[in-house]
Amino acid sequence: MDTPQNTALTRALTELPGPLPARGVIHVVIRHTDRFTVVGNDLAQHPGLSTTAVGFAVRIQSLPQGTEVGIKALAARFPEGEKLIAAALRELETHGYLQRARTRLPNGRIVTRTVFCNQPAALLRPRAAAAPPQPPPTARPIAPPALMPEPTVEPEASPEPEPEPTPDPVATPDPPAPLAAPPQAAAPPFVRLVPPPTAPKPPRPPLPRPRELTPELERISTALLSDLRHHSPQFTLSEDDVRELVPGVAAWLERDAHPDTIRHTLTINAPEPVNYPYQFVKHRLTVLLPPPLPGAHDLTPPPARRNPVTPFQTCDGCERAFRAPTPGHCRDCRAEDEQRATAA
Numbered sequence: 001m002d003t004p005q006n007t008a009l010t011r012a013l014t015e016l017p018g019p020l021p022a023r024g025v026i027h028v029v030i031r032h033t034d035r036f037t038v039v040g041n042d043l044a045q046h047p048g049l050s051t052t053a054v055g056f057a058v059r060i061q062s063l064p065q066g067t068e069v070g071i072k073a074l075a076a077r078f079p080e081g082e083k084l085i086a087a088a089l090r091e092l093e094t095h096g097y098l099q100r101a102r103t104r105l106p107n108g109r110i111v112t113r114t115v116f117c118n119q120p121a122a123l124l125r126p127r128a129a130a131a132p133p134q135p136p137p138t139a140r141p142i143a144p145p146a147l148m149p150e151p152t153v154e155p156e157a158s159p160e161p162e163p164e165p166t167p168d169p170v171a172t173p174d175p176p177a178p179l180a181a182p183p184q185a186a187a188p189p190f191v192r193l194v195p196p197p198t199a200p201k202p203p204r205p206p207l208p209r210p211r212e213l214t215p216e217l218e219r220i221s222t223a224l225l226s227d228l229r230h231h232s233p234q235f236t237l238s239e240d241d242v243r244e245l246v247p248g249v250a251a252w253l254e255r256d257a258h259p260d261t262i263r264h265t266l267t268i269n270a271p272e273p274v275n276y277p278y279q280f281v282k283h284r285l286t287v288l289l290p291p292p293l294p295g296a297h298d299l300t301p302p303p304a305r306r307n308p309v310t311p312f313q314t315c316d317g318c319e320r321a322f323r324a325p326t327p328g329h330c331r332d333c334r335a336e337d338e339q340r341a342t343a344a
Contacts, residue, residue, distance in 0.1 A: 009028065012028045016028070037058070037061055037062040039058055039061065039118075040118060040119060042119065042121065043057055043058070043097070043118065044058075046095070048091075048095060049091055049092070049095060050088070050091060052080070052084060052087070052088045053087075053088040053089075053091040053092055055088075056074070056085065056088045056089070056092070057092055057097055057098075057116075059074075059078070060098075060116050061116060061118055069114050069116075070112060070114070071085050071086050071089065083272060090271075092116075095120065096117065096120030096121075096123075097116060097117060097118075097120055098114065098115070098116055098117075099114070099115045099117075100112055100113070100114050100115075101113050101115075204286075205286050205287075206286070207244075207245070207247060207248045207282055207285060207286055208247070208248050208251035208252075208285065208286060208289050209247040209248070209250075209251055210247065210250040210251045210253075210254040211254065213246075213247060213250050217250040217253055217254065218246055218250065220249075220250075220253060220259065221245075221246040221247075221249035221250045221253065222242055222246055224249055224259050224262060224263060225237055225241075225242045225245055225246065225249060225281075226242055227263075228263065228266065228267065228281075231263060231267055232267045232270065234270070234272070234273055234274040234277060235266070235267060235270075235274065235277050235281065236277065237277055237278060237281070238278075241277075241278040241281075244278075244282075245278070245281055245282060245285065248282065248285035248286065249262060249285065251285075251289065252285070252289065252290070255289075255290055255291070255292045255293065256293050257290060265284060265288055266281055266284050266285070310323040310324065310325060311323070311324075311325070313326070313327050313328065314327070315328075315329055315330040315333055316328065316329055316333075317329050317330070317333035318330065318332070318333055320332075
């Protein structure tokens with residue numbers, strides 16, 4: 001049987017205006033009226049993202065608000081596996097399109113909240129401060145048209161009465177000044193949410209080193225690093241890598257860390273695949289270095305503090321016992337001596 005041909009595309013191709021290119025892609029654009037998502041070219045043509053990451057970004061962008069977009073939720077919805085989905089989400093997180101954070105709900109349950117931004121580069125641009133809303137212009141009241149005075153018939157002249165005395169003018173209070181409009185609050189300063197790509201990065205801490213690299217420590221460290229590939233093939237290190245990482249493992253051994261503990265710490269929960277095993281092992285040897293074990297004197301509790309006791313003394317006058325830091329007279333003898341001195 002022959003392969004069925006899509007005649008609809010061929011017919012639409014003949015209806016396109018203008019000369020068509022001889023090679024390459026030709027777009028037949030039909031405007032969407034419902035169920036569509038706007039995707040920018042900065043995402044669709046991103047040079048640093050893989051096609052899988054771009055596809056998952058478009059799918060996440062098309063989902064409604066509140067839809068679960070975790071690794072297992074996406075794997076249950078789409079045919080890709082969990083490893084491929086996890087790698088795509090890490091790419092989007094590295095380039096700023098995706099952010100995942102663990103939050104605690106009011107009932108105590110911890111969930112992962114995912115935030116997706118379709119234009120992470122727009123967060124780096126300074127945002128223009130919103131202009132304060134201007135009050136609508138008030139229309140001036142229109143004065144009513146002036147009425148023409150009606151003609152009046154002048155009465156006959158009569159004797160004018162005497163004018164009444166005019167009262168003294170009364171001082172009228174000045175009208176209250178209009179209240180000044182409250183000052184408009186200044187626009188909040190722009191806060192950069194994402195550090196600029198040109199911001200200097202802090203220097204990485206150096207690889208730990210032992211106080212003394214003995215031949216025994218060097219032998220055990222070399223054997224431990226060379227044996228990592230038997231437990232996980234992705235931790236295959238070259239001879240130069242092993243030689244540079246030996247001081248870091250020796251520093252762990254010097255702090256009484258067991259070789260099995262070091263091997264477990266270096267390989268547990270490692271991403272798949274580990275593209276740079278030397279950098280990964282160096283990072284974990286540096287960041288997860290345990291503190292040195294405390295000595296015997298560090299674990300000894302401090303001696304209990306006792307209140308000083310004032311010793312007993314014998315009075316030089318009456319030979320009565322009393323408490324005092326130094327020998328001398330008791331209180332009664334000192335009082336009698338003061339009375340005698342006053343009387344004299």
